[in-house]
Amino acid sequence: MKNVIVTPTYNEKDNIARLLSHLVRLPIDNVSIVVVDDNSPDGTSSIVRDVMKEHASVHLISRAGKLGLGTAYIEGFQKALSLGADCVIQMDADFSHDPDDISRLVSHMDRFDVAIGSRKIMGGKIVGWGSIRKGMSAGAMFFSRLCLRFKTKDVTAGFRCFKRHVLEAIDLPSIKSNGYAFQEEVLFRIEQKGFFVKEVPVTFVDRKEGKSKLSKKDIVEFFLIILKLRKQRKKGSY
Ligand SMILES: Nc1nc2c(ncn2[C@@H]2O[C@H](COP(=O)(O)OP(=O)(O)OP(=O)(O)O)[C@@H](O)[C@H]2O)c(=O)[nH]1
Ligand SMILES: [Mg+2]
Numbered sequence: 001m002k003n004v005i006v007t008p009t010y011n012e013k014d015n016i017a018r019l020l021s022h023l024v025r026l027p028i029d030n031v032s033i034v035v036v037d038d039n040s041p042d043g044t045s046s047i048v049r050d051v052m053k054e055h056a057s058v059h060l061i062s063r064a065g066k067l068g069l070g071t072a073y074i075e076g077f078q079k080a081l082s083l084g085a086d087c088v089i090q091m092d093a094d095f096s097h098d099p100d101d102i103s104r105l106v107s108h109m110d111r112f113d114v115a116i117g118s119r120k121i122m123g124g125k126i127v128g129w130g131s132i133r134k135g136m137s138a139g140a141m142f143f144s145r146l147c148l149r150f151k152t153k154d155v156t157a158g159f160r161c162f163k164r165h166v167l168e169a170i171d172l173p174s175i176k177s178n179g180y181a182f183q184e185e186v187l188f189r190i191e192q193k194g195f196f197v198k199e200v201p202v203t204f205v206d207r208k209e210g211k212s213k214l215s216k217k218d219i220v221e222f223f224l225i226i227l228k229l230r231k232q233r234k235k236g237s238y
Contacts, residue, residue, distance in 0.1 A: 002030045003106060004085035006076035008069055009035055012093040013042040014209035020051045020058060022099045028106060034079050035093070036061045036072040059083070069213075070182035074172045081167060089161045094207035097159040101202050105161040108198045113166050114190055116152060117159030118199035124154070128206030140222060144184055147226050148233060152187055152197055156180045156222075159202060166195055179218030181225040188229050 005023055009016055016035070023033050037045040037060060048060045061075050073090060080088040087109050091097040097117060105115040118124045120141070126134060137156070144155050160183075170189040177185045190197060 001086045001109075002032070002084050003028055003087045003089060004032045004034060004080035004083055005089045005091060005102065006034045006036065006073065006080055007091050007093045008072035008076065009037045009040060009044045009048075009093045010066060010213055011040045011042045012044050012210055013040070013047060015093050015095060015207075016044050017047050017051065019093055019095065019099065020048070020055070024051075024055050024057060026099065026102060028103050032057045032059065032080075032083055032085075034059045034061060034076045034083070036063065036076040036079075038063045038066045038068075038072065068178035070175060070178035073182060074175065077162075077167050077172055081164060086164050087161055088164065088167055091159050094210055096204050096207055098202065098205070101159070101200070102161075104200055104202075105159070108200065109161060109163060111196070112198040113163050113195035114197045115161040116154060116157050116187075116197060116199050117202035117204075118152075118154040118157055119202065119204045120153035121199050121201050123201030124199075124203065126204045126206075136219075140180070140219075143223070144226055147230050148184075148188055150187065151191060153199060155187055156183045158183055159204075166190060166193075169193055169195075177221060177225050179214065179221060181218070181221045184222065185225055185229065188233075192233075 035048045045060060045062050052058045061079055077088055087106060089102055089105060101117055105117060108115040119126050141155050175185050
């Protein structure tokens, strides 16, 4: 079974080399890695190119500028499918997602369509966020779950593993949202299609290197997308 890990990067020079060296050594069969970099001013892509000289399993999509997380994932997922992925794993490059948890996500792929690294079920947690950030995240998720009736608890998780047929079924290019809203919209489509989702408890650790790219615009978009998806839910289509 071929597994492709997709990680978007913007200014991750202090994380990317260590992350890639960890990913290429994972005890999982047939792993490739796709980094989607948005011309990071800190030179992240040249670090990736250096790693590629040693490891043919590492691929880079280098985009012209900061085009946003949503389209970065879409391009990364499409590349993963073109590489022949049976399973596609998405994760952040900032070590908030522990590379050693990937095998736990992949281990559910024989029974489920999607596995989500969840901070919101028993055994999952967030380390390093202050009470304001935790409160904002919990409030946003509560509202989103209330409006859109998600079964999944961790709606905004960016640590996920999909079977190939899931990504083929959800019409990726028509997803217009970015940031946290992208995770929400993808999950909405997955649940609307009735795919089987497994939440796997993980510990999310706030980044130690580099800066968060979460913006006010992303937060506003998160709530606007809820309204858009709610309308679609009522119409029974997306
Ligand atoms: N290619 C690309 N990657 C991005 C962009 N914005 C963020 N990223 C990457 O996406 C991942 C998640 O971004 P973070 O800044 O960690 O945001 P977050 O995890 O939602 O928020 P924090 O919890 O504050 O870390 C990281 O690997 C970033 O480098 C973007 O516009 N383009
Ligand atoms: Mg992060």
